[in-house]
Every structure is written in structure tokens, then in C-alpha cells.
Amino acid sequence: MSIHVVLFQPEIPANTGNISRTCLGTGATLHLIHPLGFSIDDRMVKRAGLDYWKDVAIKEHSSLDDLYAEYPAGSYYYIENFGSRHFTDVDFSNPEEDIFFVFGRETSGIPTELLAGKEEQCLRIPMTDSIRSLNLSNTAAIIIYEALRQQGFPEMT
Template sequence: MRLALYQPDIPQNLGAALRLCACLGVALDVIEPCGFPLTDTAMKRAALDYGDKAKVARHASFAAFRATPERQSGRLILIETDGALSFMDFAFSTGDTLVLGRESAGSPGELYEAAQASVRIPMVRGLRSLNVINAGAIVLTEALRQTGAWEKF
């Protein structure tokens, strides 16, 4: 199981994702370019004391991300407000990568085209969206439950 951030805009969200992935033992993919300078110093600052515990892969572009060996198997599952299926009704697999779009602009067409599925979190009518990392944490928790990953802790 992996979590991927597509061109993140907000450094604090990257920090929250690093901490989430470190604590849950999930690899994090950061698909650049980011909306902020992503230097080694910035990564260390964002990760706080969890940096050495997080498994992070940086990708210069979406094409570079898709060309990695991890992408040759497993599915891309897009988490979006207009996802086709509730995340609770989706059957996750251990090789899945959960993809989160940009905070400011959502997911572009290339993410929808590349994804094998899109899931949403049911919400109260009239409300637009959750924080992107909160959404990722909710769906990741269910994916880990379904695939038996919680038994590893």
C-alpha cells in the first residue's frame, strides 16, 4: 500500500502526510513539481522527527512516477470528491497506491485517466471537501483494514 501526493501546494500537508505514512508504515510518493520549494532542508523541516522513519520517493513528474517499478503492478486509486464509488464500498488490494490531487486545484484529467478507480468520502450535503491529508488518512485506514495491515502492528 502506498500514498501519493500529486503536486502538493501546502508544505504543512506534506509534513502531515510524512508523519501519517511513517506512523502507519506506508510508503509516500511525492509527485513534483510542488507549489513550494522542495529542498532537502524543507523535507526535513516538514517531517520533523519522523523523516528518518518515513519511506519517501520523489518523482520529477507524473510520467516519472508512472514509470517506477511499483507502478508496473498494483492499481492507482484516486481519492476525489466526485469519486465514482464510496471508499467503504471499494475492495482495496495490498498493491494499491492511493492518489491525492492538489489542494488548490484538485485532480487534473491525467490522474483520472491513469487511475483504475476513483473513490469518494460521503459528506454532509453542501460541504465541499475535507483537508486532503485528512481524506487520505480516512481512506488509507479503510484500505489497511481491508488488506489486514493492522495485524502487523
């Protein structure tokens, strides 16, 4: 089973850097959907990813459709604060499954037209109504580690 983190048109370089570090530490692949709101050579990305940046498995795609075409058998989950299910309600333990967690832009999320017909794959993390959303890099870490917990933390010490 492979875990994939998909950032749809990310805008904040430090979030992408932090997520890249989490991906490396968990064996997840990071997918970046263009256009990006920064250059991946940006010092803020590399600073957040520290000296690990060069070791992260990163793939870039021009669109979500390009990602879907490259991984047609993947299981895609869209992380949004209006998701129809909690992230803990999904079974991520199938060792044969490639799981893709898709996260939207920090300011506006995933465009609703891209989610049409995918409502059952929209997941959310429970939180109070005192904030609009959690930080993107924190959210990615929560979701990745839930999937790994269900798998028994394979190849991790």
C-alpha cells in the same frame, strides 16, 4: 501488500508533513510528484512531520507517468470528491497487491485529463455539500486506515 500515498503536485507544506507522519506510523510509502509548491526542506513540512521526517519512506517523481513506469503492476486509486464509488466499496485486502492512493493538489485536485479512462478508479469519501472537500491530510488518513482495517492492521500494535 504495500500501501503507497501519492501527492500530485502538493501545495501546502503542512499537509505533506502531516501525511508523512501518517505514512511512517502506518508503514506506507510517500510519493511526491513534482513540481512541488514548496521545498521539502521547508520548515513547515519538517515541523508537521516533527522529528520523524528523516525516517519516512519518500520517493520523488517528475510525473505520474514516471511513477506508473516504476510500478506498472500497481493498483491505482484516485481520491476525488466526484469519485464514482465510495472508498469503502473497494476491496483492499489482497496481500499481493501494491495499492496507490493518488491525491491531487489542495486547490484544484487531479487534472481531469489525467483521470480520463480511470473513472472506475476514482473514489470519494461521503460528506455533506456544505464544504468543497475535506482537508488533504485528514482524507489521506481516512483512506489509509480503511485499507489497513481490511488487512487486519498488519504489523501494527
